[in-house]
Amino acid sequence: DSGVTQTPKHLITATGQRVTLRCSPRSGDLSVYWYQQSLDQGLQFLIQYYNGEERAKGNILERFSAQQFPDLHSELNLSSLELGDSALYFCASSAGWDRPNTGELFFGEGSRLTVL
Amino acid sequence: EDKVVQSPLSLVVHEGDTVTLNCSYEVTNFRSLLWYKQEKKAPTFLFMLTSSGIEKKSGRLSSILDKKELFSILNITATQTGDSAIYLCAVGWASGTYKYIFGTGTRLKVLA
Numbered sequence: 001d002s003g004v005t006q007t008p009k010h011l012i013t014a015t016g017q018r019v020t021l022r023c024s025p026r027s028g029d030l031s032v033y034w035y036q037q038s039l040d041q042g043l044q045f046l047i048q049y050y051n052g053e054e055r056a057k058g059n060i061l062e063r064f065s066a067q068q069f070p071d072l073h074s075e076l077n078l079s080s081l082e083l084g085d086s087a088l089y090f091c092a093s094s095a096g097w098d099r100p101n102t103g104e105l106f107f108g109e110g111s112r113l114t115v116l
Numbered sequence: 117e118d119k120v121v122q123s124p125l126s127l128v129v130h131e132g133d134t135v136t137l138n139c140s141y142e143v144t145n146f147r148s149l150l151w152y153k154q155e156k157k158a159p160t161f162l163f164m165l166t167s168s169g170i171e172k173k174s175g176r177l178s179s180i181l182d183k184k185e186l187f188s189i190l191n192i193t194a195t196q197t198g199d200s201a202i203y204l205c206a207v208g209w210a211s212g213t214y215k216y217i218f219g220t221g222t223r224l225k226v227l228a
Contacts, residue, residue: 042220055213103148107158
């Protein structure tokens with residue numbers, strides 16, 4: 001158990017809909033990263049938050065947005081869903097820039113999204 | 117362009133064999149290199165390497181980093197069918213914040 005919690009584990013929805021994926025980082029971790037992994041694809045970085053602030057953006061579509069709340073949990077919102085958005089969405093957390101063990105990155109179990 | 121390249125892309129071996137997985141990288145402001153094992157779901161953290169030449173070991177797995185030649189290897193000795201997985205390499209680098217770039221992985225299949 002990595003200590004990173006993601007919900008829901010599975011989600012099936014229709015095209016055009018909107019979903020929210022939730023992530024609770026490991027206790028004490030300030031940084032949260034979101035990744036997308038499509039079938040047989042590598043991990044594509046979407047976005048990173050550090051202590052409530054957006055710090056880096058990767059290949060995140062405009063239809064997607066995220067935020068990190070004061071209690072450090074994070075949500076990834078996916079809207080106007082398309083078939084191609086079907087993927088595993090991972091959240092990962094790390095201690096943070098100025099913390100001990102900076103660099104260790106731990107993943108949640110992922111949320112599998114299926115868009116029909 | 118920052119990148120992480122893993123080789124081979126896939127590998128099939130028999131139980132008891134020893135395998136070596138490679139990861140080379142080109143990033144600015146390198147901070148760490150991480151290895152993960154991914155079976156059906158989440159990548160599981162194996163090692164983090166920050167210093168050249170210091171081997172990290174856990175059971176039958178070991179890894180070493182060469183910061184001069186910009187690569188790392190992951191060795192698995194006496195492979196077992198349970199080692200079948202995708203092995204991911206990631207590089208952590210710093211540019212205002214801590215970022216990670218992942219390679220596409222090496223798919224290892226161990227046959228009984």
